[in-house]
Amino acid sequence: MASKAQTAWDALNERQKLYMTVLYDADQAIEADRARDAAAKYYDDTPADVWRWIDVVTPGSNLTAVQRRLALHDVRDDGAGSTLQALQRFGLIEVREESKEGPRRKRKTVSVKLTRAGRAAVRTGTKEPGRRRRGELSQYAWERLIRLRRADPRTVAIWGDNTRKALVERPDPPYAEREGHFGDYRITEAGREHYRKLWARYAELYPDVAAPNPDENAADPWPAELVTTLRSLESAVSQAGTDQWVAHRRRAAALKDTQAPLRVDQKGEHGTEWHALLVAQAQARVELAERHEAQATAALETGIRAYAHAVLRAYTASVENDLFDAALVDAVTTAADAGRGGAPVEAPVKCGLPRVDRAVQTAYAEAMGTRKRRRALPKQMLPGPSSLTGSQPEPLPKEITGLSDLAGTVASYIADGALRRELYPPATAETAEAG
Incomplete structure (x- = not known):
């Protein structure tokens, strides 16, 4: 029996699926930017209900990132559009329209926010990995554990309080232990076991991260x-x-x-x-x-x-x-x-x-x-004069x-x-x- 998210995705037509994919990519890009800021200790306590809003139409002639992505697929939507309205009816997005008086006419802004059901539908429909579960490592911590395992029995530095907590302080027993007085760590038996047992799961969560197969007899998928x-x-x-x-x-x-x-x-x-x-x-x-x-x-x-x-x-x-x-x-x-x-x-x-x-x-x-x-393509996306000076090859x-x-x-x-x-x-x- 298909899941609720899969059913929701299957009910969409190709145009609606494209919209959802483009909006999901924009949503995830914002989330990734905030995660990078947090890792660099630039914290922002703005609630998700605020920062998850994505501009689809803004006043003026400039296209939004969403409009540009859609135009590359021959899809144009100058206003709110029936597609956004349909996705809102399905409960996959929320739509917010604001009109302001301009010098000549009213100027409209259209913003969209994906709901939890919307994000789940895209992840399921496009086979995007779901969120990590309790006890699973973040991508950076997983990459550091890979480094620890590859270096074994040598040591590797662990940077960042969150990563140190994830690998050393939080697990019991810890996945890494300090070696010497210079902040370097060596993988523990518990870390090796975590790697072995959850390697397949992390391959689904972080497909872009290359991690050696713990089964030494297995063929390496990417030598x-x-x-x-x-x-x-x-x-x-x-x-x-x-x-x-x-x-x-x-x-x-x-x-x-x-x-x-x-x-x-x-x-x-x-x-x-x-x-x-x-x-x-x-x-x-x-x-x-x-x-x-x-x-x-x-x-x-x-x-x-x-x-x-x-x-x-x-x-x-x-x-x-x-x-x-x-x-x-x-x-x-x-x-x-x-x-x-x-x-x-x-x-x-x-x-x-x-x-x-x-x-x-x-x-x-x-x-x-x-x-x-x-x-x-919209005229805003056509190539303009080159910013490079002098003759070109x-x-x-x-x-x-x-x-x-x-x-x-x-x-x-x-x-x-x-x-x-x-x-x-x-x-x-x-x-x-x-x-």
């Missing part, structure tokens, strides 16, 4: 060698882009020198000869910089192709759960080589997570030039920039095996006992 390989491919793209920019700026500077007029101190036979030599040298620098820029541009295009093929192969392996360890590294390396050779990218498979499929499939369609917008072909955007989108979901852990969370102790 360290693969992380190194992908980072190396990404670094090659970054370095080629830097080389292209440097070469272009050198060419622009040299070209300016070729057009330098004869100065007063260069008059006369010797001065004229000296000026001619400087111009000839500048022209040689122009030609050298042009060659370097062309080489860097070619390396940049090749690097983007290789990186895009590599992350897409890792993405497919994450979805199909069919390659591990050295086999996964070999497959990704082979895909990168195919990308360097100019092979076309294959359409990414669907993973079943709506938020991931929507982003990846949209990025792929835009890279292939097959996505047609039903409505043009020739823009890359649209196909290459599309592949770069696609690679960045895919990489954000597969990083450190996060997608694989989310799609195939290891069986928890409760599940194993039930089976």
Whole structure:
């Protein structure tokens, strides 16, 4: 029998689901910002009933973050809209409208707040992990316990009062114990046991955190060698882009020198000869910089192709759960080589997570030039004049920039095996006992 949250989500149409996902992301971003402030000891006692309100429409021509996200999916809502009203009727959000007299007409502000039922529906519908239970560690404390376990039997520093309480003071027995007089700690047997018993649960709670499987005989879903390989491919793209920019700026500077007029101190036979030599040298620098820029541009295009093929192969392996360890590294390396050779990218498979499929499939369609917008982007989102001064390198072909955007989108979901852990969370102790 489906849960109440799942039933609520299934009752929504695609437009309503998109609204709820965008609003949920905005809600969670605010919550994350407040958590970071609290960790930095900047406390704000504003109640949640106040800070959870999200602006959807504000007076003036500027679009809100919610409107911009919706516009990227060809969805426009200039006012409160029937979609927001329907979601309010379902009890998933609250809507607040305020009208103020302006110089010419009334100006309206529309704000939205997700209810608990609304947040639960999105988490269930998009398979977002639920909140941690009593006794479970925060993400930062869990990351520190991972560091402690990896360092064992060496020591690791523990920073922050909350983290120290979570690992040392609150558990009985503690998960870490002080070693020496310098604030360093070593993991205890209780900490090892907590790691072993709740590793699967934390994989669900924090899929973006890479934690080694406590079962040493189990295959590592995201080998360290693969992380190194992908980072190396990404670094090659970054370095080629830097080389292209440097070469272009050198060419622009040299070209300016070729057009330098004869100065007063260069008059006369010797001065004229000296000026001619400087111009000839500048022209040689122009030609050298042009060659370097062309080489860097070619390396940049090749690097983007290789990186895009590599992350897409890792993405497919994450979805199909069919390659591990050295086999996964070999497959990704082979895909990168195919990308360097100019092979076309294959359409990414669907993973079943709506938020991931929507982003990846949209990025792929835009890279292939097959996505047609039903409505043009708002003029506020169209590119304006560049804030960079001076001449710019020739823009890359649209196909290459599309592949770069696609690679960045895919990489954000597969990083450190996060997608694989989310799609195939290891069986928890409760599940194993039930089976």
